[in-house]
Structures are given as structure tokens and as C-alpha cells.
Amino acid sequence: MLTRASMKARNVMRHVASVSGLQKHMPRCAFTSSMRPMSSEASLRAAPPEEKGFKGHDMLAPFTAGWQSSDIHPLIIEKSEVGSYVYDINGKKYLDALAGLWSTALGGSEPRLIKAATDQLNKLPFYHSFWNRTTKPSLDLAKEILEFFTARKMGKVFFTNSGSEANDSQVKLVWYYNNALGRPNKKKFIARLKSYHGSTLIAASLSGLPALHQKFDLPAPFVLHTDCPHYWRFHLPGETEEEFSTRLVNNLENLILKEGPETIAAFIAEPVIGAGGVILPPKTYFDKVQAVLKKYDILFVADEDRSLTDSRTPVILRLIRGEGLVLGTEFTDNKSPNDTFPPEWGVGSIFGSECEKHGLLIRLISKYGEALKSTEERVAQLKSQEKI
Structure with a gap:
């Protein structure tokens, strides 16, 4: 009979396997910034030294399963720059594709x-x-x-x-x-x-x-x-x-x-x-x-x-x-x-x-006109790179 802990562990590993399988079929792109899923195989196994100590943090986060905040190191966003990019506490750059949650219309640090x-x-x-x-x-x-x-x-x-x-x-x-x-x-x-x-x-x-x-x-x-x-x-x-x-x-x-x-x-x-x-x-x-x-x-x-x-x-x-x-x-x-x-x-x-x-x-x-022009330029730039 499976214990509650072993069932949770099996669910986590099933999630890891599904994410790994998806990543194998995703073509690589030349775009240097990345968009991190809620959790990945790497994030489940380990975290950079700077993130140590935040697993099992005290914040109750929305749209987050209890086991995620207890067992997975959170992605901690530290700063933004003018435009659509944010950085985590390790300096890694991310494209903020959701514009916050559809609310930072002019990007960060405007x-x-x-x-x-x-x-x-x-x-x-x-x-x-x-x-x-x-x-x-x-x-x-x-x-x-x-x-x-x-x-x-x-x-x-x-x-x-x-x-x-x-x-x-x-x-x-x-x-x-x-x-x-x-x-x-x-x-x-x-x-x-x-x-x-x-x-x-x-x-x-x-x-x-x-x-x-x-x-x-x-x-x-x-x-x-x-x-x-x-x-x-x-x-x-x-x-x-x-x-x-x-x-x-x-x-x-x-x-x-x-x-x-x-x-x-x-x-x-x-x-x-x-x-x-x-x-x-x-x-x-x-x-x-x-x-x-x-x-x-x-x-x-x-x-x-x-x-x-x-x-x-x-x-x-x-x-x-x-x-x-x-x-x-x-x-x-x-x-x-x-x-x-x-x-x-x-x-x-x-x-x-x-x-x-x-x-x-x-x-x-x-x-809007300025934003559309910027979007068109960015789309052209992405098209010139390897297909995402």
C-alpha cells in the first residue's frame, strides 16, 4: 500500500517525465532569453546556491499546489528593465510574455x-x-x-x-x-x-x-x-x-x-x-x-x-x-x-x-502606434532567426 508521501513522490516524477518528454520534442531556438515553465526536471532536482533556503517558503502563492511551494525552489524575479524583460536573482533573463498578468502595458521600469x-x-x-x-x-x-x-x-x-x-x-x-x-x-x-x-x-x-x-x-x-x-x-x-x-x-x-x-x-x-x-x-x-x-x-x-x-x-x-x-x-x-x-x-x-x-x-x-512598430520590428527579428 502506497503511503501519502510515496504517492506524492510518484506524482512529482510523473510530472518530471512528462516535462522531459515535451522538452525533447521542442526545437531549439537562437533566442537567448527563456521562458521557464512552472517546474522542470532541473528545478526539481537542484537549484543554484543563491536559491537555497527558499524552498518551503512562508508565502502562500495563488495558482500554486501546496507540494510545489514545499518541494520545489521558486522562481524568484528580482528586477525588470525598460521593455519586456525581467531577471531572476541569479541574473537570468526572461521574456515577460504575459506583461505581468496583462497589466504592465508599457513593460517594466518605465x-x-x-x-x-x-x-x-x-x-x-x-x-x-x-x-x-x-x-x-x-x-x-x-x-x-x-x-x-x-x-x-x-x-x-x-x-x-x-x-x-x-x-x-x-x-x-x-x-x-x-x-x-x-x-x-x-x-x-x-x-x-x-x-x-x-x-x-x-x-x-x-x-x-x-x-x-x-x-x-x-x-x-x-x-x-x-x-x-x-x-x-x-x-x-x-x-x-x-x-x-x-x-x-x-x-x-x-x-x-x-x-x-x-x-x-x-x-x-x-x-x-x-x-x-x-x-x-x-x-x-x-x-x-x-x-x-x-x-x-x-x-x-x-x-x-x-x-x-x-x-x-x-x-x-x-x-x-x-x-x-x-x-x-x-x-x-x-x-x-x-x-x-x-x-x-x-x-x-x-x-x-x-x-x-x-x-x-x-x-x-x-x-499604440509606437508599440505596434516595436512589435513589428521584433517579429521581423525573430523571423530572421531559427524558427521557434
Whole structure:
């Protein structure tokens, strides 16, 4: 009979074998920087002297199995440089391909951000925005975001510290909205399979990934899930994209009717599903979804993470884009689908988070052209090297 320790050891070695097998089939490339997987055969066997002593560290890390932090030396990132590279404590260079977690839009150690942060920390390190108090940088950033980042004029901006916190707040705002309209039963949210909306209690419930639910008693009872719009993976034989969209939206409508339209508060969707595989929906998908939502007076919440794609006209938009140090932002529309919400209730009032109050205002729109040019040059450079 295997002991718990021996079972864990066998799982580790199975993982080592699978990683080793994958590495054998990966072609070598001339690119000097590297991207390290969460663990590798080398990292399991030993670690450089500088990393000794960090195995079994005291930090509880997200998306990390307990045995990993106990048995594997962590990758410790020490510094960044201007651009998209970071360095570990041994000086090894890595391409930060995820841009932090889709939040360091200008790369690391950007001089303008460092100067803006230093200036603001010297002037006013922190002040809250409770009880109609705020700061000038908060107001300036909210105004600028509304002008540059929304397809149409939204009502207000609500700042948070992360995308998870933003999505939790969106649920609260939607519930608040329906309570104000005298609809206390209209509280359920419909999300999609394979979606990722965050790791906090409500945001993880909204996510359509089983790993975020198992052993956490999630999803919460008010969260429902419908189909993932991945045509290539889930279309029926001979089914066109148009027919695929129609079938999925029919399933959505059937779910609404089964639960009762009077109980469904909102539908939340990533315009491009990220963690599920960077999934672009068929072109007519959101048009058909919007028609159903409008039919049953259901709010549409767009959870925008990594693109500015067309998701039609959401009532609430959640954005994590990297406005300086701001990690989570919400846009709320003053005009709800039925236009009867009394403005005196104050949904979407400005709440400046600690990160945002450092006054890191940067017009990302003005940098897109420069960023695209840099990307094209980098792609050409990589193409000239051995194929990755």
C-alpha cells in the first residue's frame, strides 16, 4: 500500500517525465532569453546556491499546489528593465510574455511611470475616496478613460485594485441596481464555460474553469454557465459559424426560460476568452446574444482583459489594461436598458483605489502606434532567426 508521501513522490516524477518528454520534442531556438515553465526536471532536482533556503517558503502563492511551494525552489524575479524583460536573482533573463498578468502595458521600469509614482508619493502617498472625497489624479484619470477607452460615453468609472475585485464589485452593482428597481429576485448571473473572471469568491464562481471550483464549494448558487463559443472545438459536423452561433444562443435562451427571466440579472462575457484558449467568437455571436438579453431585460457585462474587441454595447465594462498602476477598472452606463434607474442612488460613484491615487496618468492610446512598430520590428527579428 502506497503511503501519502510515496504517492506524492510518484506524482512529482510523473510530472518530471512528462516535462522531459515535451522538452525533447521542442526545437531549439537562437533566442537567448527563456521562458521557464512552472517546474522542470532541473528545478526539481537542484537549484543554484543563491536559491537555497527558499524552498518551503512562508508565502502562500495563488495558482500554486501546496507540494510545489514545499518541494520545489521558486522562481524568484528580482528586477525588470525598460521593455519586456525581467531577471531572476541569479541574473537570468526572461521574456515577460504575459506583461505581468496583462497589466504592465508599457513593460517594466518605465521611466515615466517611475517618475510619476515618485512625484505623487512625495506629494500625497494615499488618500481615500469614501464620503465624496477624492483626489485630482482620480478625477483626471476617470475622465481620460471615459474619453479614450469606451466606444460610447459611459456613465462613471469605478476603480479597483484587480480584475477579480472589479468583477465582485460588478455583481454588487447589478444587485444594487435591481434592488433599487424593486426586483429583489433578479439576481442570477450567467457566465460561460472556459471563461476566467478572477479568483476571488464571486469572480471564481463566474469563471467557467472546474479547477477554480473544485474543493472550494463553488460556484455560488446564483451563478449559471452556458456554452463556450469555440467554433473549432464545439461545432457539430457540417455546422456553419452562423448556425453554431444560433445554436448556442438558443441554448442561452432556453437556460433563461428554465430559470425564469425574472431571476436573471446579467450575462457576463469576455469578448475574447483568455484562459480557455484565446477564443474568438463567431462574428454574429454577440449580436444574437444581445438580442436575447434585450428581450428579457438582462444586463450585459463585458469583462475586458486583453483586447478592445467588439462585444456590442455593454452596460458595465470591466477593464484591466495597465493605466499606470491601476489594475482594475469598471465603466457603468447611466442609461440602463429600461432607463428608469434613479440617479440619486449613485451607482457608479467614483471610488479611487490606493494604486490609482498615485496619479500615474498615461495615455496608452497615444502609445499604440509606437508599440505596434516595436512589435513589428521584433517579429521581423525573430523571423530572421531559427524558427521557434
